[in-house]
Amino acid sequence: MSFDEHLNNFIKQREQFGTPSQQRQQKRNAYVVVDATDQSKAREAMAKEQELASKRAEFETKQHHDRIKGRCVLPDEAKALESTQTHARPARSRSYCLYPATEKRSQTKKVQQLALILNK
DSSP, X not given: OOHHHHHHHHHHHHHHHOOHHHHHHHHHHOOOOOOOOHHHHHHHHHHHHHHHHHHXXXXXXXXXXXXXXXXXXXXXXXXHHHHHOOOOOOOXXXXXXXXXXXXXXHHHHHHHHHHHHHXX
16 A cells, blocks of 8 residues: 555545544534523623623612711712601609609608608
8 A cells, every 4th residue: 555545545435424523513513502500690781780780780879979977978868767757755853753743642651651750
């Protein structure tokens, strides 16, 4: 077998089967479509929400802010805070007594009883 015959056989085989490097490239280039998993869908949703949040934050930082009790709030948040704010009642001096009038009566009775005892 001469070199020409050997070379011709090699060329025929390569044409029939393709070179190993071509087969490898075909396998590499072959893109397999796989359905999205729940995890990949969640990842995409979180990435989208993060983008929206960053755009929203950028927009909100450029808006006018009011300062309420040391916090910077947007005007609509300030209105909401004012509408939900309740007027606080002053604290009682003796929070443990529910009925201060009855307590005073009982104290006056005790004083009267002591006065009677001392006068005897």
